[in-house]
Amino acid sequence: MASEAPIQCSIVVESKPSAMSDPCRQILAVMREKGFSKDDVFAVHLALEEAFLNAVKHGNKMDPSKTVTIDYAIDPEKVEIRIQDQGSGFNPQTVPDPRVGENLYRPEGRGLLLMSAYMHVFEYNERGNGVHMIRYKDRPIPAPGDAGQV
Amino acid sequence: MAAIQPRVSVEYREGATVVAFTDDKILEDTDVRALRESVEAVIEQAGGLHLVLDFRHVRFLSSAVLGLLIRISKRVSEQGGQLKLCNIHPGIYEVFKITRLTNVFEIYEDVNSATQSFSDRQ
Numbered sequence: 001m002a003s004e005a006p007i008q009c010s011i012v013v014e015s016k017p018s019a020m021s022d023p024c025r026q027i028l029a030v031m032r033e034k035g036f037s038k039d040d041v042f043a044v045h046l047a048l049e050e051a052f053l054n055a056v057k058h059g060n061k062m063d064p065s066k067t068v069t070i071d072y073a074i075d076p077e078k079v080e081i082r083i084q085d086q087g088s089g090f091n092p093q094t095v096p097d098p099r100v101g102e103n104l105y106r107p108e109g110r111g112l113l114l115m116s117a118y119m120h121v122f123e124y125n126e127r128g129n130g131v132h133m134i135r136y137k138d139r140p141i142p143a144p145g146d147a148g149q150v
Numbered sequence: 151m152a153a154i155q156p157r158v159s160v161e162y163r164e165g166a167t168v169v170a171f172t173d174d175k176i177l178e179d180t181d182v183r184a185l186r187e188s189v190e191a192v193i194e195q196a197g198g199l200h201l202v203l204d205f206r207h208v209r210f211l212s213s214a215v216l217g218l219l220i221r222i223s224k225r226v227s228e229q230g231g232q233l234k235l236c237n238i239h240p241g242i243y244e245v246f247k248i249t250r251l252t253n254v255f256e257i258y259e260d261v262n263s264a265t266q267s268f269s270d271r272q
Contacts, residue, residue, distance in 0.1 A: 017178045042210070042241050049177055049212050099250040105224075107217030110249050114213055117248045 006075035007034075012067050015060040015085075020052040023070050027081070030074045036137055043118035044079050044135050050111040051083045051131050059085030059129055078136045089128030117141060158188045166265040167192060170204035176211045182218050189222055199231035202264045206237035216249060223255065236264040 007030050013019040027048065031041050052068065060066040066086040073080045098109040116122040118141060121134035161168045169192055176185065193199055203219070219235075226233045236258040238246065246252050258264035 017180075039241070045210065046212075046245075053212065053214070104250060104254055105220060107220045110213040110216050113249060114245065 004076055006073060008073045009071070011070045013070065015056050015063055015066045015068060017053060017056055019056075019068070020049065024048050024052075027072055027074070027079070031079060034074060034076050036079070040079075040135055040137060043141070044081070047115045047119050047122075047133055047135070048081065048083075050115050051081075051133065054111055054131075055083055055085035055087075055129075058090065059087035061087065076137070078134055081133045082130060083133075084125075084130035087129050089125075091128055092124050158185065158192075160192060163261065164265045164269065166200040166202050166268055167196070168202045168204055168261055168265070170206060171208050174207050174209045176208060176215050178212075179214065182212075182214045185215075186218050186221065189218075190225060193222070193225050193229060193231070196229075196231075199226060199229060200265075200268045201226050201231055201233050202258075202261060203233065203235050204237050204261055204264075205235065205239065205242060208242060209239055211242060211245070213249075216245070216251060219251070219255065232268065234258055234264040234267060236261055 009026070011023045013023060024045065028041055028045055031044060036044075052070070055068045056062060060068065063086075068086075069082075069084045071082040071084075092112060095109060095112055096103050098104065098106065098113055103109065115131070115133065118135070119133040120136050120139060121132065123132050124130065125132070157172045159170045159172055161170070169189055171185065173181070176182065189203075193201065201222075203222070223233050234256045237260055238257055243252075243257070246255070246257065256264075256267065258267060
């Protein structure tokens, strides 16, 4: 039977892509323990990796003196995650839709779309250097055509 | 460090070159870069290449891998070749659908149907 007690944690990690491995493993293990489905685990895994890579590469610009803070709370109904970098932030509204026209053939720009598609709540803070995401247990994602509202 | 790099296996079948990604997760920039080098080496060896990328082992990938596939597709096309994808796990296929890359790539159920599709066009 899945544990009912909520788990909360705050982790500060270095600005390097491999630094996400341990926190990610930790979060996904708690999800499995609390009875989240494979689809839920896949969705959160994808969003975690994309959000963290954005924070390291575009936020902190790989600056080793900067850090990324990961806060998460997992209860039997949902996973809530905040990832914040120390960069100057950005406006997600300015990121072009990668599904439209010639953007479809550009190699970059699909991370935000995937995060917004796989998480039920996906929003940036005002400065644009922190993302807040929620995935509810066993709630299907919208049809692909409806995804992508960031 | 070579042991942690993603690997590819290459097989030649019915006039096509089948490149299988052998890692189940492709995430970091270093993974993607190593894959790009491996696949580009195959592409450079032959013009007019019939290339099949086999995803049978892949259970997880990042958006950077999607970018890599776009790059590979362009490179194959520049060389006068054709690219097909196959054996994509349902979870990964969903990623292709969300990003509408199902409109960009020809995706087949398995290696046989992918290789067969080249001869169907000739």
